[in-house]
Amino acid sequence: MDKQSFRKNMSSQLQAMDRMTYEQFSFMIGTSFIETDVWKNSRTIGLTVSRFPEVDTWQLIRKGWEQGKRIVVPKCIPATKGMSFRKISAFTQLENSFFGLFEPIESQTEEVPKSEIDLLVVPGLVYSRNGYRIGFGGGYYDRFLEGFRGRTVSLAFCRQLNGNIPVEEHDIPVDKIVTEKGLIDCKSN
Numbered sequence: 305m306d307k308q309s310f311r312k313n314m315s316s317q318l319q320a321m322d323r324m325t326y327e328q329f330s331f332m333i334g335t336s337f338i339e340t341d342v343w344k345n346s347r348t349i350g351l352t353v354s355r356f357p358e359v360d361t362w363q364l365i366r367k368g369w370e371q372g373k374r375i376v377v378p379k380c381i382p383a384t385k386g387m388s389f390r391k392i393s394a395f396t397q398l399e400n401s402f403f404g405l406f407e408p409i410e411s412q413t414e415e416v417p418k419s420e421i422d423l424l425v426v427p428g429l430v431y432s433r434n435g436y437r438i439g440f441g442g443g444y445y446d447r448f449l450e451g452f453r454g455r456t457v458s459l460a461f462c463r464q465l466n467g468n469i470p471v472e473e474h475d476i477p478v479d480k481i482v483t484e485k486g487l488i489d490c491k492s493n
Contacts, residue, residue, distance in 0.1 A: 306470065307438050307441070307469075307470060308441075310429070310430045310438050310466070310469060310470075311429050311430070311438060311440070311441060314429045314430050314438075314464060315429065317463060318357035318358075318429075318461070318463075318464070319357055321357055321461075326356065326357060326360075327360075328484075329359075329461050329484040330359050330360035330363070331360075331363070332484040333359050333459050333460075333461075333482050333483060333484055334359075334360065334363045334364050334367070334459075336482050336484075336486060336487060337364065337457070337459060337482045338364070338367055340457075340480070340482070340487060342423055342455050342457060342479075342480065343423065345422070346373065346422035346423035346454075346455070347373060347374060347422055348373070348374040348376060348416060348420050348421050348422050348423075349364075349368055349373055349374070349375055349376070349421070349422065349423045349424075349425070350376045350377070350378070350389050350421045350423065350424040350425060350454075351364060351365055351368075351375060351376075351377060351425045352377065352378055352405075352425070352427050353365070353377055353398060353405070353406035353407075354427075355404065355405070355406075358427060359459040359460065359461065361425065361459070362395075364425075365377075365392075365395075369393065374391055374416070375391065375392055375393075376389035376390060376391050376392070376416045376421060377389065377390060377392055377398070377406075377407070377408055378390075378407065378444070378448075379407045379408050379410065380401070380402075380405070380407065380442075380444055382402065385442065385443060385444060385447060386444070386447060386448070387444045387445070387447070387448045388415050389415070389416050389418070389421060390408035390410070390413035390414060390415050390416065391408075391413055391414055391416050392408050392413055397409055397412045397413050418448070418451070418452055419453065421452070421454050422454050422455065423454055423455045423456075423457065424448075424449075424452065424454055424455070424456050424457075425456075425457055425458065425459060426445050426449070426456050426457070426458050426478050427439065427440070427445070427458070428440075428445075428458055428460070428464075429464065430464055430465075430466050430469055431458060431460050431464055431465055431466070431469075431478075431481055432465070432466065432467055432468075432469050432471075433465060433467065433481075433488055433490065434477060434490050435456075435458075435477030435478040435479065435480075435481065435490030435491075436469060436471045436475055436477045437458060437469075437475075437477075437478065438469055438470075446474055446475065446476065449476040450476070455479050455480075456476075456478040456479050456480075457478060457479060457480045457481070457482060458478045458480075458481045458482075459481075459482050459483075460481055460482070460483055461483065461484060462483045462484060462485055464483075465481075465483070477490055478490060479491060
């Protein structure tokens with residue numbers, strides 16, 4: 305199966321998830337994640353602002369603010385297919401941009417260099433247990449991860465795990481995946 309088929313198949317599986325399951329599993333994933341050493345030891349955390357049916361990150365952004373962490377969210381640069389991360393301290397600093405994503409308003413936020421991000425939560429649709437993923441097809445995170453020195457984690461529902469995803473030369477695996485059943489250390493798989 306090619307990446308496009310994986311995306312289509314997983315998107316429809318996730319869209320079919322009922323709201324109660326989505327909320328409960330997102331809560332379990334978030335609760336497990338904030339208990340990890342990688343979360344506790346990180347000062348600056350990069351997170352996308354989730355949309356259903358992605359694992360809910362709004363709860364994690366709030367928790368990060370409560371704990372005094374610097375939360376940075378991505379701003380896509382379509383012309384270069386690049387991304388910058390900008391610090392937000394309120395949800396009102398977000399705007400609805402292209403693809404229906406919530407992104408930081410440039411005039412209200414400051415850019416944070418890649419080198420200052422301790423932990424990056426990398427989104428995706430399908431994951432292998434050794435940390436490879438199929439994203440949404442834009443390649444933004446693949447490009448950003450080149451030369452990234454911080455830790456990487458993905459948040460996924462167990463149904464998003466698949467052992468047979470195609471891996472390309474430029475694909476960079478994440479360090480850990482947090483699911484509703486616990487933490488997967490991708491380096492040991």
